[in-house]
Amino acid sequence: MNIKKILPQLLTLLVVILIFGFFSYNAQVNMENRGITFGYGFLSQESSFDVQFSLIEYDGSHSYFRAYLVGLLNTILVSVIGIVFATIIGVVVGIARLSNNYLIERTAAVYVEFFRNIPLLLQIFFWYFAALRALPLPQDTEPMFGVFFLTIKGFFVPAFVWNNLDIFIYSIIAAVISIIFIRIYARKKQENEGIQTPVLSISIGLLIILPLLSFLFGGVGATVEVPVIKQLSQSGFTYEGGIKLPPELISLALALSLYTATFIAECVRAGVQGVSKGQKEAAASIGLTPNQVLKLVVMPQALRIIIPPTTNQYLNLTKNSSLAAAIAYPDLVLVFAGTALMQTGRAIEIVSITMLTYLSLSISISIFMNWYNKKIAIKEK
Amino acid sequence: MNKLNFLQPDKNNLSTYLYTGVFLVALSIFIVFLNSFFNKDLISFLPGTISFFLPLILGFIGLHLIRIDYSGMKFLDKVNKNINTNNFNAFLSLLIIFVIIKSLPPLLSWFIIDANIAGDSKDVCTGSGACWTYIKIWFNRFMYGMYPNAEQWRINLSFIALAFLGTIGFFATEKFKKYLTLYYVVVYPVIAFFFIFFFISGGPIFFDFSYGIIAAVISIIIGFFIPSKFKMYYFIIVPITLYILLKYVFFYEELIELGKLEALEWVETGAWGGLSLTFIVSFFCLIFCFPIGLFLSLGRRSDFPIIKYFSIGMIEFWRGVPLITVLFMSSVMFPMFLPEDMFIDKLVRVIIAISLFEAAYVAEVIRGGLQALPRGQYDAAKSLGMGYWKMHILVILPQALKLVIPGIANTFLALVKDTPLIFVVGLLEIVGMLNLAKTNPEWLGFAMEGYVFASVLFFIICYAMSKYSYNLEQKYKTER
Numbered sequence: 001m002n003i004k005k006i007l008p009q010l011l012t013l014l015v016v017i018l019i020f021g022f023f024s025y026n027a028q029v030n031m032e033n034r035g036i037t038f039g040y041g042f043l044s045q046e047s048s049f050d051v052q053f054s055l056i057e058y059d060g061s062h063s064y065f066r067a068y069l070v071g072l073l074n075t076i077l078v079s080v081i082g083i084v085f086a087t088i089i090g091v092v093v094g095i096a097r098l099s100n101n102y103l104i105e106r107t108a109a110v111y112v113e114f115f116r117n118i119p120l121l122l123q124i125f126f127w128y129f130a131a132l133r134a135l136p137l138p139q140d141t142e143p144m145f146g147v148f149f150l151t152i153k154g155f156f157v158p159a160f161v162w163n164n165l166d167i168f169i170y171s172i173i174a175a176v177i178s179i180i181f182i183r184i185y186a187r188k189k190q191e192n193e194g195i196q197t198p199v200l201s202i203s204i205g206l207l208i209i210l211p212l213l214s215f216l217f218g219g220v221g222a223t224v225e226v227p228v229i230k231q232l233s234q235s236g237f238t239y240e241g242g243i244k245l246p247p248e249l250i251s252l253a254l255a256l257s258l259y260t261a262t263f264i265a266e267c268v269r270a271g272v273q274g275v276s277k278g279q280k281e282a283a284a285s286i287g288l289t290p291n292q293v294l295k296l297v298v299m300p301q302a303l304r305i306i307i308p309p310t311t312n313q314y315l316n317l318t319k320n321s322s323l324a325a326a327i328a329y330p331d332l333v334l335v336f337a338g339t340a341l342m343q344t345g346r347a348i349e350i351v352s353i354t355m356l357t358y359l360s361l362s363i364s365i366s367i368f369m370n371w372y373n374k375k376i377a378i379k380e381k
Numbered sequence: 382m383n384k385l386n387f388l389q390p391d392k393n394n395l396s397t398y399l400y401t402g403v404f405l406v407a408l409s410i411f412i413v414f415l416n417s418f419f420n421k422d423l424i425s426f427l428p429g430t431i432s433f434f435l436p437l438i439l440g441f442i443g444l445h446l447i448r449i450d451y452s453g454m455k456f457l458d459k460v461n462k463n464i465n466t467n468n469f470n471a472f473l474s475l476l477i478i479f480v481i482i483k484s485l486p487p488l489l490s491w492f493i494i495d496a497n498i499a500g501d502s503k504d505v506c507t508g509s510g511a512c513w514t515y516i517k518i519w520f521n522r523f524m525y526g527m528y529p530n531a532e533q534w535r536i537n538l539s540f541i542a543l544a545f546l547g548t549i550g551f552f553a554t555e556k557f558k559k560y561l562t563l564y565y566v567v568v569y570p571v572i573a574f575f576f577i578f579f580f581i582s583g584g585p586i587f588f589d590f591s592y593g594i595i596a597a598v599i600s601i602i603i604g605f606f607i608p609s610k611f612k613m614y615y616f617i618i619v620p621i622t623l624y625i626l627l628k629y630v631f632f633y634e635e636l637i638e639l640g641k642l643e644a645l646e647w648v649e650t651g652a653w654g655g656l657s658l659t660f661i662v663s664f665f666c667l668i669f670c671f672p673i674g675l676f677l678s679l680g681r682r683s684d685f686p687i688i689k690y691f692s693i694g695m696i697e698f699w700r701g702v703p704l705i706t707v708l709f710m711s712s713v714m715f716p717m718f719l720p721e722d723m724f725i726d727k728l729v730r731v732i733i734a735i736s737l738f739e740a741a742y743v744a745e746v747i748r749g750g751l752q753a754l755p756r757g758q759y760d761a762a763k764s765l766g767m768g769y770w771k772m773h774i775l776v777i778l779p780q781a782l783k784l785v786i787p788g789i790a791n792t793f794l795a796l797v798k799d800t801p802l803i804f805v806v807g808l809l810e811i812v813g814m815l816n817l818a819k820t821n822p823e824w825l826g827f828a829m830e831g832y833v834f835a836s837v838l839f840f841i842i843c844y845a846m847s848k849y850s851y852n853l854e855q856k857y858k859t860e861r
Contacts, residue, residue, distance in 0.1 A: 333709070
């Protein structure tokens, strides 16, 4: 150990400690002056504010912790919707960019260039304040397929009312478990005897047949509850029954998925292009059919390139969903770091909880990604 | 005459197939064209569903007929190869063409034909098209925010001067070429900082700026007569001394006098806004986040454990939280961490927050470049007896940064696209100004025009940046 090694480290440590000490000292003084004591006890207090859209039961009499949960669930909801649609659009556009059809390739390229070069916030505003405001009022809405109502007040879709829902869920779980066993069995059989089992068609069959059986014999039933228009006042109408998706959720999910899809499309394109031509030719030369080439040779290698950056994009989407605060979609930032902070004035506690939530989310995903990367990395000898 | 087989067109009856096919395709496009541009339905006598799909079916058959391999006609082969390789592709191509033809008239009429730009009040906007008058009236606000109209020349002048100073690299002679990096990395940002901070904000602080300029000019002129041996010391000592002398000895009285006379009106940062604020914020964050990110990336690969884990902590923390919460922190939490009498300007806080945030991303990008360099480069540099800094500055970083130009450009693009988020702290750049204008009672209902306008602006800026980065990447690409 020499001084040259220790000195810079000590200096860094000193500076960091000084800065932190300065900040925490000031925070203490400031809080004393304002008569606030630091602590997380406020989480169990009554929140006394309402949230417009919530997945769990919530009103003003619930605690701040419940409000936090409401915001968190709303964030997760919009992220999941966004991730699903972004993946679908992204994969389609990414494949379209590889098409040998000039028109398709150009259309996809224009889409990607256009949507990735416009700030996400602007897109959210565009959908919320400009596009969705052009929708008709509830009383003038033409139903889509008779049951969907797209109005200025939100998207009303029919809801399922289930009987014996638990049996239906058990049947799906049973199907999934049996599929896993069949896959293991098929792999063993192929390794031992070289005979392939049509796993995919069996799986799809199982997924359809088992729930169907539960409908026929398990007493599972579903009725559809269609939204019905209802007059509130002289000119105020709304729909009742079914599920209401508020316009904030729609515009946020739309903007998030259209924006993130452009990045996913580029990941998909890079992944498929990253598989060298020699691999395909080699696979074809040992007699694999084009489908087998795609399934056994190209896709496994392409996925290895595609999945890490795509997960990163999912993470970005989740973090970007915090822009919801700009259009008053009650997500974590708006409910907790907005309303709850205004009410309690506990800036340090609330901002730190909010940041920690996002931080733990992204760190756990990046730990998982590191593990996954190590697992799928090409094992070189 | 060979037998005609319409299911499998071949070369033998080329002209028959070709004429029929081209006729059918042209007919289908013509029908859609008439329908969409002149609102005339040629095939309205057919039942609804069929008349809706007929153009598609006609075009599809036509494309099928002209799909002849190796026809010998260059154009036909090209069309077949590009848009007509199989039935599915032909179908998609037709669909795209029809959608374009269908969507052109409404778009054109909204953007140009039915749009209004004349006049200077809302009343002229009666058509169904866009109301560009709204943009025209608010243009000043969208560009400069609440900055006083009479003072806007200062922003223009600063931007023009900075743009001019930025292009100096193209005029540099061979002798000065080696100083260009130093100029762009150190001198230019400092000049830019002075310009924006002192010139645009004005006020008494402006005198500092003018004294600085006078001191710099005088010392440069005298500098020509100083022997090169002492130049280094001269340029460190003399300008600062001159500046202090000017400020506190020679012009001190004048400053007090002039303070009453007012030289440049002081404009507080809260009044800055519009596109110029977008530029200011992105510019500063850009020049600050790069060096911070560089040091963080070096720190992450350092051998010193404390520095290493400090860097990892910084990077993972900023990368793990959304920017909006960082801005929340800078606006509501950060003042709690400062002594009560200490106040940091909103704009400065935002710039620090965004710079730290983007620096983490820059650090990860640069780390990618550092990791991509083969070990041999480090070993070779060390074997020449280079120390840590010499090795990195002369050998490692030039190669690593070259590799990560696209990644850095992407981060900078993300930065520019993130600037609208500063609405959280109440600063209104162009998107914020749009939202403000939208709620003005005299101009309700023009949200669409505003957002389209801003989208086009951002698209131009970001697209130009990405094309420029692509050029840079090609220029510095070296065979490895």
